[in-house]
Amino acid sequence: MRRIRILPFLVLALGLPGIFLGCKRAPAPEPSASSGSPLTSAQTPAAPPGTSASGQPSPPAIQLSPTIPADVAFGSTISLPALQQDFDIFSWNSFNAVIWPPAPGGGGDPGKKPGDTPAGDNPTVWEGYRNVSNVFLPNGKTPTWDGPVDVPPACKPLYQPGMKVLSQIGKTPDLLSETTEPFETGPLVDQNHQYTRFEIVVNRGMFDYILSNSLYSKAGQTTFTGPVKFPCGGGNQVGAIMIKASWKVMGAGDDASRFHTAKALVYTPATVNPPVRESCNAQTVGLVGLHIGHKVNSAPQWIWSTFEQVDNVPTQSEVHAGMLRSHYNYFDPKCKDCAVNKAPPRPWVPNAGTSPATQVVRLDTLPGFASQSAAAQNQTGQALLKGVNPKSVWQYYGLISTQWPTDPGPGNCTASATDPNGNPAPQFLANATLETYIQGTTPNVSSSCIECHGNAAMTTGAASDFTYVLQRAH
């Protein structure tokens, strides 16, 4: 865990504020990754770190802007708490930008604001990103950014353009499934006995990298010679972004005015084992968790921002103190003997509707500097969103924390050869809806975005630059 660091002292000595981590890269835009894909020029221009929209240096702050920050804007203080705050502000600004109402040509519509509708909800920029099921196609077919959506035959009668399809996998062995959490740790079942569904999307820059390097197929991955190196955000370019969302089927006890909702076709493919019958149902689903992973110059390990709907679960200390609310999405306050953070017994049948609800508690694993920063930024961020519209559903989402590398590497958006994970802070970070069963503080086991994603590989076994999506290729 010990890291080599020389350059930070240089930065201190030279008194360069605000770009402490950035000092390891050349100030000019990255020649390699970002510009490697000409199609990325279609990206929304992003503000350079440490500057406001007008180009003037300003202390980093949460703002309502459709512009995705291309990298972190650093304040002048270099300490874990101060930098955590900078990263958390980056997370909130990223969140605000990806939940922005989309413009017809992509990107956020500068004339609109999130939640500025009678219902307080809106379609979002990130939902226009490409779902990985439309990137890694059967037979390794070449994907398109804006071609038709892959709709399973069983869903076709119900499908209307614009509908979300929570389909995914299941039929192909050896792929991460969308109905259990990573590595088959188990499904997450809500209070209405419905399985939580997952969705992974990639932005244009990530898509274009996959496309131009033919990494969308097993054949392409086999002939690929280089190390996988997704584009890094910086300057005016956002980097590769992937978003993993968790959705619950809206039902009894759920207050839809507190969720971002979508009409979705919830598809469950047939499998022999577990014995599952194919089904497709049109449902209203509510967003309960959102991971944003963004590869930027300050973090070749990517920056991992994780948000949750505020009614998901109580914390460990709230449970101990008996400070419980009457309703949670994944916790029954009346159940005193429910085993906590325990996966339901197998067989895991997503559409059975009979699985016992998962009793989830958020373990208090964050160090003080991280939990304090998240609380502070949430107050600001949620107030901003509420300021747009008192009925905004977005005010009911909060940042859990941001995981970032304290020692990102020698520069040029490259990780250190000896410490490629970059000594992440906080050491552990889990989203209660996405890493329910691996919360904890055991190194190499408990949820750490960077540590786990550092193990990610393509179908060939070769490392895939902190993303598991490439192993979905056929």
Add this chain to the structure above:
Amino acid sequence: MADQPQYDVLIVGAGIAGSIIASELAAAGKRVLILEAGQGVPDNRSEYMDNFYLSNAKTPESPYPPLGLQPAHEATPRPTILGLNVWTDPNQSYLIQPQPETPQPQNLPFASTYERVGGGTTWHWLGTSLRLVPHDLEMYSYYNVFDKAADWPIGYDELSQLYGRAEAEIGVSASVAQQAPLENAIGLTYPPGYQYPLNPIPLSVVDQTVSQGVSGLDSPVSDDKPVFVTPTPAGRNSQPYQNRRVCAGNTNCIPICPIQAKYDATVTLGKALNTGNVTVTYKAVVSKVLTDANGSISGVQYIPWDRQVNPTPGEVQTATAATYVLAAHAIEIPKILLLSANEQFPKGIANRSDQVGRNLMDHVIYLSWALSAAGQPVYPYRGPLSTSGIESLRDGDFRRQRAAFRMEIGNEGWNFPIGDPYVTVQDFINGTNNSRLNPISPPSQVPFPPPAGPPLGGVELALAINDRLTRQFRIACLLEQSPQAGNRVTLDPTRTDGLGLARPKISYGLDPYTLDGFAAARETSSAIYRQMNATEFTDYQQAQNQAGYFEYEGVPYVLFGAGHVVGTHRMGSDPDGSVTNAAQRSWDHDNLWIVGCGSFPTVSTPNPTLTLAALAFKAAADIRSALGG
């Protein structure tokens, strides 16, 4: 007992054999009950990994419960490496082993260990997935050694097919093309067109160095057979498989893979449970197998327990099914069979042949270690624990005289031989020389005790440690031990576990066939180091107090266990000389199958898990046909 059993199959043990059989039968619609003595499969491996991190001695058992050494007070005690160190003390050692008066080849400790938890010992297996070679199945008829019962009752063609299924289940990473040189050397063949499910695992720098270093070497003791290095087929992911990650080279297959890149039986157990046809009851220690008037198995009794240390034994329960499978490990199975003796079967269940508990075998290990030439580091402590071996000496005419062996090349420096990096680092800080590396003092050149260099600190310390640790490597020879009726598991009724059950009592020793194998392993290992210009440091001169120390023809050795416990309920073609038939079905009880590596008539040289998995598929098919459908 109910007239209509609720279950088609009752399986004792949730390890790899039990899980495969459960998975196969449940997929065929059979209703399965598994009774597992140990605790359940945890939702994640944090408890086990925390135990590992915080263990002062990172032994194979260190992650798993029970953590103490008080077998009389634990619900599921088992043999451990720490217990082996005190093997003559039944208060600390689970196995009761009679104490010899002097170190000698007879009455050695049985040195292998296993786990009693859901998922079984695959939690700490290495992943090595080697196939037997044809001559391994016919040691008596081909080499005319041992006795007739040493011939396996199964043909190689059938076994080959079963291997394919086991390799798919485990997810074995290997390449048929890379194994091809072994056809000439030891007769290893694959069915035409066969390919392993996953790409091979690359050779480590250590492997590459040994491979180049032994170039041109013919074995001095194995009929001049060529010595060459082969990548080891392993149940570790070289590609994403079964929703598990690829191997990150944590160098920790034993005691525990932190990221489950290595297959373990919880994968298959999960598959079995996914069918909806399997019930598993944990913390259920089987105490007795019951028979009816016809001699069929009519039920098993088990004791539920609450806590591991000082358990309160629950009321004895009885469970029934149409068929029964004992898959509880090669020492626990004879324990259960012998505990179950009744008026009708006074020698114990399935024991008409009197072979239950006999022929206890292990891959006894001859361990040697060396330092690569100065300035030519091999960079150990990186990669999976072992990624290659010398398999070319596993078969040959020499097997008429002495035990064959395979040579496993380690990627963990001198961690196994001396407990490094701890010993060498302390030597340099203390100014001692237990490692013989401060200064470099090969035992062949510097008599005991070697002089010690001064304590070091600062950069001098870092550089000295760097030089020594980056040059360490070791070779473990896994010897085929001969089957001996006197090497056996019985019961010690006076020494019980925390539930009051008699603990296994072991009689154990080595015969000249095996001991001559030790001598050949020693000579071959030394020849390899010489050929490579490496400096050998193997030294058992001062090991008199170490468990497993013995002398043979004036040479001191220490025997290590491989954890490959074999032979205690061997299968065969003769009901008078074996416990089960080739399908691992008891000769004596028509609805009882006894599975696992205890079924092997001989231990041969490959690590046994792949073969036991292959045989489990055969047993499952047999049970299915016995049940009809």
Add this chain to the structure above:
Amino acid sequence: MSQDNSPATRLQNFADMSATLTGFQSSVINPLLDPVNLKQLYLDTADAKAGATLVDQLIAQFLSLKGQPAQTLANTLLATNDANPPQTALVARSILKLWYLGSWYPAVPASDPTAGQGTVVSANAYIGGLAWRAAQAHPMGSSQMTFGYWASPPPPLDQFGVDTSSQGGTHG
């Protein structure tokens, strides 16, 4: 000698001394951003096991010798030439083992039967052991590398943080 013994200064001095003892760069022992913070754990451990008085004596000795070549300073603190090292040197050796192995070994002469009885301080301490870095490797059970890395030699030793440049030089 008088010594600013505020917790922050004491920790800083302990970290500086640890860099000298271990031969690793300060950025490894005491990174500017240190989410794991082993130095604090190790100072607390040394205080608890050896007593803060002895630890303070050792730090005072380190401060009094600051400016000497790092290797000389390390040798003096560890009493590498002394057949009967003083208690502070035994504490220094225990602190050194702590950094290299993540375990606390009693501060007793090597001939003492308890000398080799180490206790793992924490999971992070085990993982942070410098011995693995000195071997250009990683702790067994905690690799940050990716599949197949073992087929190639590791990066050079200085990249793992051994302060090879400071041989014969001074420590801040």
